Amino acid sequence: MTGTTTGNGAWVRRFHTASAPGPRLVCFPHAGGAASFFFPVSKQLSPALDVLAIQYPGRQDRxxxxxxxxxxxxxxxLTAELLPLTDQPLAFFGHSMGAVVAFEVTRRLEKAGTSPIVLFASGRRAPSSLRQESVHRAGDRAMIAELQRLDGTDARMLDDPELLRMILPTLRSDYKAVETYRCEPPEATVSCPVVTLIGDTDPHVTREECLRWKTHTSGQFDMHVFNGGHFYLNAHAASVMEIIVERIGEISPVK
Structure with missing residues (x-):
C-alpha cells in the first residue's frame, strides 16, 4: 500500500483522488511510521479533502x-518537496515525531512567504519542552520494550524476528532524529493556528508540555485531550477527523 506519487518524487503519496481543487491535508508520520499509516484518514476524508501522506526514506518502498x-x-x-503544492491551501497533521517535522516545515515555508492554514500537532510536547531521552542508543530489547509501552505496534510484528530486523534500524534512526532535536531558537513561533491533540496517559507528553505549544504560535491555539496513550488516535479516529474537517472548514471551505 504505497499510494501514488504526486509528481514530487518519492516523498508525497496520494491514496485517493480529491473531487475538486481545494484544501490539501498533508500528514506526517510518527517515528518508525510510514505514509500508509494515514491510509484510513485518506479513505475517510477524500474526496472532500486532498489527503497527502509523507513517506520518509528508509521504509516500505524506500x-x-x-x-x-x-x-x-x-x-x-520536505520544504522543497511541498513548496510546489502551495498553489492550494495546505493544512498539516503530524503525529509524534511528525508534529515536530511539520512544525519545522511550517517555519521554513513561512520564511519562503507562504504558510499552512493550520498545524495539527498530535501526541507531541511543544518544541521547547525538552526531555533527556536516549532510547536510540539502547539495545534492541529496549527498543522493543518501547514499542510495547506505546502500544501502537501489532504484537505479532514484535514476535517476528525477520520483521524486527527490518523495522528496528529505521525506528532507531527516527528516534535519534527526534531525541536529538532542539528547537533553535527555543522561542521560535509560527503564524498559523496550532491545534494540539494528545492522549491523557501518553508517556511522551503531559498536558503542561502540550500547553506550551501555545507559546510557539502567534495565531490561535486549541488543545484536545482524549482518553488513551500515545496512539490514542486509533481509538478516537472519528473524533480526530471531525476536528480536522471542522477546523479546516472554518478557514478554507471544504466542499
Whole structure:
C-alpha cells in the first residue's frame, strides 16, 4: 500500500483522488511510521479533502534509502518537496515525531512567504519542552520494550524476528532524529493556528508540555485531550477527523 506519487518524487503519496481543487491535508508520520499509516484518514476524508501522506526514506518502498537522522535536514528536504503544492491551501497533521517535522516545515515555508492554514500537532510536547531521552542508543530489547509501552505496534510484528530486523534500524534512526532535536531558537513561533491533540496517559507528553505549544504560535491555539496513550488516535479516529474537517472548514471551505 504505497499510494501514488504526486509528481514530487518519492516523498508525497496520494491514496485517493480529491473531487475538486481545494484544501490539501498533508500528514506526517510518527517515528518508525510510514505514509500508509494515514491510509484510513485518506479513505475517510477524500474526496472532500486532498489527503497527502509523507513517506520518509528508509521504509516500505524506500527501505533501501538511508534514513534521515536529523529533523532540520528532513524539514529542509520536505520544504522543497511541498513548496510546489502551495498553489492550494495546505493544512498539516503530524503525529509524534511528525508534529515536530511539520512544525519545522511550517517555519521554513513561512520564511519562503507562504504558510499552512493550520498545524495539527498530535501526541507531541511543544518544541521547547525538552526531555533527556536516549532510547536510540539502547539495545534492541529496549527498543522493543518501547514499542510495547506505546502500544501502537501489532504484537505479532514484535514476535517476528525477520520483521524486527527490518523495522528496528529505521525506528532507531527516527528516534535519534527526534531525541536529538532542539528547537533553535527555543522561542521560535509560527503564524498559523496550532491545534494540539494528545492522549491523557501518553508517556511522551503531559498536558503542561502540550500547553506550551501555545507559546510557539502567534495565531490561535486549541488543545484536545482524549482518553488513551500515545496512539490514542486509533481509538478516537472519528473524533480526530471531525476536528480536522471542522477546523479546516472554518478557514478554507471544504466542499
Amino acid at each position: 527501505r533501501r534509502e538511508p534514513c534521515v537522522e536529523d529533523i532540520a535536514t528532513l524539514a529542509d528536504r
